[in-house]
Amino acid sequence: MARQPKTTYICTNCGSQSSTWSGKCFDCGEWGTLDKLETSDLVLAGKQVSGKTLQVSKLSEAKTQIETTRLTTKFEELDQVLGGGIVAGSVILLAGQPGIGKSTLLMQLAAGVSRDSKVLYVSGEESEHQVAARAARLKLDKNQLDIVSTNSTDDITVTIKSSDYKLVVVDSIQTISTNAVTGSQGGVSQIVSSAQMLIAAAKQTQTSIILVGHVTKEGSIAGPKILEHIVDVVMQLEGDKFAGFKLLRANKNRYGSIDEVAVLEMSPIGLVAVDNPSKALLAERILVDGSVIFAAVEGNRPLLVEIQALTNPSEFGYPKRTAVGINQNRLNLLVAVLEKRTKLSLAKTDIYVSVASGINLTDPAADLAVCMAIASSVKGLALNPDTVVYGEVGLGGEVRSVTYADKRNKEAKKLGFSTIIGPVRGEILELRSALNTHLKSTKPK
Numbered sequence: 299m300a301r302q303p304k305t306t307y308i309c310t311n312c313g314s315q316s317s318t319w320s321g322k323c324f325d326c327g328e329w330g331t332l333d334k335l336e337t338s339d340l341v342l343a344g345k346q347v348s349g350k351t352l353q354v355s356k357l358s359e360a361k362t363q364i365e366t367t368r369l370t371t372k373f374e375e376l377d378q379v380l381g382g383g384i385v386a387g388s389v390i391l392l393a394g395q396p397g398i399g400k401s402t403l404l405m406q407l408a409a410g411v412s413r414d415s416k417v418l419y420v421s422g423e424e425s426e427h428q429v430a431a432r433a434a435r436l437k438l439d440k441n442q443l444d445i446v447s448t449n450s451t452d453d454i455t456v457t458i459k460s461s462d463y464k465l466v467v468v469d470s471i472q473t474i475s476t477n478a479v480t481g482s483q484g485g486v487s488q489i490v491s492s493a494q495m496l497i498a499a500a501k502q503t504q505t506s507i508i509l510v511g512h513v514t515k516e517g518s519i520a521g522p523k524i525l526e527h528i529v530d531v532v533m534q535l536e537g538d539k540f541a542g543f544k545l546l547r548a549n550k551n552r553y554g555s556i557d558e559v560a561v562l563e564m565s566p567i568g569l570v571a572v573d574n575p576s577k578a579l580l581a582e583r584i585l586v587d588g589s590v591i592f593a594a595v596e597g598n599r600p601l602l603v604e605i606q607a608l609t610n611p612s613e614f615g616y617p618k619r620t621a622v623g624i625n626q627n628r629l630n631l632l633v634a635v636l637e638k639r640t641k642l643s644l645a646k647t648d649i650y651v652s653v654a655s656g657i658n659l660t661d662p663a664a665d666l667a668v669c670m671a672i673a674s675s676v677k678g679l680a681l682n683p684d685t686v687v688y689g690e691v692g693l694g695g696e697v698r699s700v701t702y703a704d705k706r707n708k709e710a711k712k713l714g715f716s717t718i719i720g721p722v723r724g725e726i727l728e729l730r731s732a733l734n735t736h737l738k739s740t741k742p743k
Contacts, residue, residue, distance in 0.1 A: 305317075305334060306334075307319045307320075307332040307333065307334055308332070308333060308486050308490075308522050308524070309323040309325065309326060309328070309331045309332055309333075309522075309523075310331045310332075310333055310486060310520075310521060310522055310523075311323065311326050311328045311331045311523070312325050312326040312328075312331075312523060313522055313523030313524050313527070314326070316332065319332055319334070320332060333485060333486035333487075333522075334481070334485075334486070334487065367385060367386035367387075367504070368382055368383030368384060368385055368386070369383050369384040369386070369411050369414075369415055369464060369465060369506060370383045370384075370410075370411070370414075371383065371384065371407045371410045371411055372410030372411070372413065373406060373407060373410055373571075374571065375546070375560035375561075375562065375571040376403075376407060376546070376560060378558050378560065379533065379546055379547065379548050379558045379559070379560050380531065380533075380548070380551070380553070380554060381548075381551055381553050381554015381555060381558075382553075382554060384411070384465065384506045384508075385506065385530070385553045386464070386504045386505075386506055387500050387501055387503075387504040387505065387506065388500070388506050388507075388530040388531060388552075388553065389493075389496065389497050389500050389506075389507045389508075389509065389528075389529045389530050389531075390506070390507070390508045390509065390529065390530065390531040390532075390533060391471075391508075391509045391511050391519070391525065391526065391529045391531065391532045391533070392404065392508060392509070392510055392511065392533045392534075392535065393510075393511040393512070393513050393519045393532070393533070393534050393535070394513060394534060394535035394536070395513055395517075395535075395539055396512070396539075397539040398535050398536075398537065398539040398544065399535060399539070399544060399562075399564055399568075399569055400469075400510055400535055401424075401432065401469055401510070402432070402436065402564075402568050402569060403535065403546075403562075403568070403569050404419075404467050404469060404508060404510065405419070405429070405432055405433055405436060405438065405568070406436065406438065406568045406569065407467075407508070408443055408465065408467050409433070409436075409438040409439060409442075409443055411464070411465050412439075412442040412443045413439075413442060415464035415465060416444070416461075416462060416463050416464055416465075417442070417443055417444065417463065417464065417465045417466075417467070418444045418445070418446065418457070418458075418461070418463045418465070418466045418467070419443060419444065419445045419446075419467045419469070420445075420446055420447075420448060420454055420466060420467060420468045420469065421445065421446070421447045421469050422447070422448065422449045422468070422469060422470060422473030422474045423469060423470060423473050424447065424469075425447050426445050426446070426447050429445055429447075430445070436567055436568045437567055444463075448474075449473055449474050449475060449483065450474065450475070450476070450477075451474045451475060451476040451491075451492040451495055451496065452476055452477055452478075452495075454466070454468065454474065454496065455495050455496060455498075455499045458496075458499040458500070458503055458505050458507075459499055459502065459503055463505055464505065464506065465505070465506045465507075465508070466505055466506070466507045466508070467507075467508045467510075468496065468507065468508065468509050468510065469510040470509070470510035470511060470512060471489060471492060471493060471509045471510065471511055471521070471525070472484040472489065472511070472512050472520065472521065474488075474492050475488045475492065476488065476491050476492050476495060478491055478495075479491045484520075484521070486521065486522045489521045489522060489525055490522055490524060490525065493509065493525055493528060493529070494528065496509070497528060497529070509529065511525070513534075517536075519532070519534075526549075526550065529550075530551075530552045530553065531548060531550060531551050531552065531553070532548065532549045532550040532551075533546060533547065533548050533549070534546075534547060534549055536658060537656050537657070537658075538655075538656030542655040542656030542657070543561055543562065543563055543572060543575065543578070543579070543655055543656065543657065544561075544562045544563070544564070544569065545559055545560070545561060545562075545596060545657070545658075546559065546560040546562060547559045547560075547596070547597060555598075556597070557597040557598040558597050558598065558599075559596040559597035559598075559599050561575040561596075561599070561601070563578075575599075575601050576600070576601055576602035576603075576709060576712075576713055577713060579601065579602060579603050579604065579654065579655050579657070580602060580603075580604060580713070582654075583604050583654075585680055585683050586680055587674045587675050587677070587678050587679055587680045588606055588607040588608055588609070588671050588672075588674050588675030588680075589604060589605075589606050589671065589674070589680065589681070590604070590605050590606075590607075590667045590668075590670045590671040590674065590681060590685075590687050591603070591604055591605075591667075591685065591686045591687065591710075591715065592604070592605050592659075592663075592664050592667035592686070592687055592688060593663075593686050593687070593688045593706035593707075593709060593710050593718075593720075594657075594659060594661050594663070594664065594688075594706075595661060595663070595701070595702045595705060595706060596661075598702070598705075600702065600705040600706055600708070600709035601657075601709070602686065602709060602710065602713060602715075603653060603654060603655065603657050603659070604653075604654040604655075605623075605624075605651065605652075605653055605654075605664065605667045605668055605671050606651070606652050606653075606654060606671060607649065607650065607651045607652075607668070607671035607672045607674065607675045608649075608650040608651075608675055609644075609647050609648065609649050609650075609672065609675040609676050610647065610648045611646060611647060611648070612646050612647060612648045617644070617645065617646060617647055617648050617649070618648040618649070618650070619633065619648075619649050620648075620649070620650045620651070621651050621652075622651070622652040622653065623651075623652055623653025623656070623657055623658050623659055624651060624653060624658075624659050624664060624668065625660070628665075628668075629649070629651055629668065631693075632665055632668050632669055632672075632691060633649060633672070635669070635691055635692075635693060635695060635729065636669055636672060636673065636729075638695070639694070639695030639728075639729055639730055640673070640695070640729060640730045640733055641730075642672075642673060642676060644672075644676070647676065649672060651668055651671065651672065661700075662690040662700065663688040663689060663690055663700040663701075663706075664688070665689065665690050665691035665697075666687050666688060666689035666690070666691055666697055666719070666720070666729070666732070667687040667688060667689075669691055669729060669733070670687050670719070670732075670733065670736070670737075673733045673737060674737060677737055679737045681736060681737075682717060682736075684714065684715050684716045684717055685715065685717040685718075685719060685736070686706075686710040686715045686717070686718050686719070686720075687718075687719045687720065688700060688703075688706055688718075688719075688720045689719070689720045689721045689727070690721075691729055695728055695729045695730060696726065696727070696728060696729070697720075697721045697727040697728065697729055697732060698721060699721045699722070699723045700720075700721070703720065703723075706718075706720070707720075719732060719736060
């Protein structure tokens with residue numbers, strides 16, 4: 299039995315593999331994303347493979363075991379996103395932009411778990427006194443939490459197997475490396491190999507591990523796509539790192555729902571949950587044209603957010619289209635629909651659309667609110683202050699029904715909004731009639 303060395307190239311964007319290097323990935327079409335991955339094939343040379351009978355169990359027993367081995371973080375919002383707590387032996391990947399609060403959140407999490415269980419915080423980016431300074435700033439109990447600063451995956455793995463820690467936090471996966479493979483820290487080979495070693499140690503010892511992951515400038519998790527596939531939970535902390543609210547969501551969760559979203563806010567003592575996000579998001583609203591309240595749904599949580607639009611005559615031959623908080627291509631599409639289906643003249647108008655408080659919207663139900671905001675700014679008419687808008691706009695100018703309509707309506711009524719503009723299943727609502735009806739009935743600014 300011998301090992302035959304092999305070189306594989308893996309795309310950091312889509313995760314596809316190739317036996318040869320090329321400047322362009324043949325699957326996703328991105329340039330310069332193929333990185334070298336050192337592997338080895340096991341050649342059996344005709345030797346018969348032997349195995350053993352597997353020990354099976356009932357699904358009910360397995361589910362009971364998971365529920366009884368969860369670690370509570372003492373952070374209700376975080377436990378809710380995780381599905382009830384951290385499952386023993388699970389590996390969690392937490393990603394987010396630099397400075398958004400990942401290390402702060404993990405320090406709070408580690409301190410909460412350490413009240414009842416033994417926790418190790420491994421820092422690959424900061425020294426021990428820097429981490430201790432953060433804990434002091436957050437006013438956390440430092441006596442129950444163990445800390446070490448290292449960049450060696452081999453040392454971390456041995457420590458996990460030889461100790462009785464219930465939770466190990468590794469900050470971050472891009473800063474550690476193993477001697478088993480070549481390559482620098484943060485490379486594809488090191489990230490994949492280090493993650494696999496830590497996952498194996500977690501499953502063998504039933505130790506939960508949280509890995510911190512960096513993100514690219516586009517917002518996706520840095521490194522190979524396989525990293526997201528091999529872990530049990532992928533959480534992402536989104537929002538504006540300087541101000542506004544942060545949204546913590548689970549993009550993947552083998553032990554719970556991915557519909558739970560935590561709305562957090564940075565405070566002097568760390569990240570805290572926002573009790574009434576909709577009320578807080580609308581606290582600084584002013585009644586002007588171009589301002590529309592949108593009933594959004596993040597995960598399964600309804601939120602009322604303000605969408606603002608500003609229009610000005612274009613001074614150049616090509617009008618500007620700027621979007622903050624929504625997809626730029628979606629804005630261009632909606633502007634085209636407004637021009638074609640409602641006869642609004644926007645070809646010589648600069649259009650700026652922004653979602654207040656740093657919220658990033660991917661909900662297609664925001665289409666109608668964006669269109670209403672643009673039309674309101676162009677006409678100089680402000681919607682009635684007690685109006686909430688939602689609905690998906692099609693290319694034909696029709697407003698399509700959306701999911702969670704009941705939750706959107708209930709949240710709007712709870713905050714005192716009496717008028718709801720949105721589609722009703724089974725009835726046809728046209729964008730042009732919706733604009734004419736509600737913009738004509740408002741007062742000029």
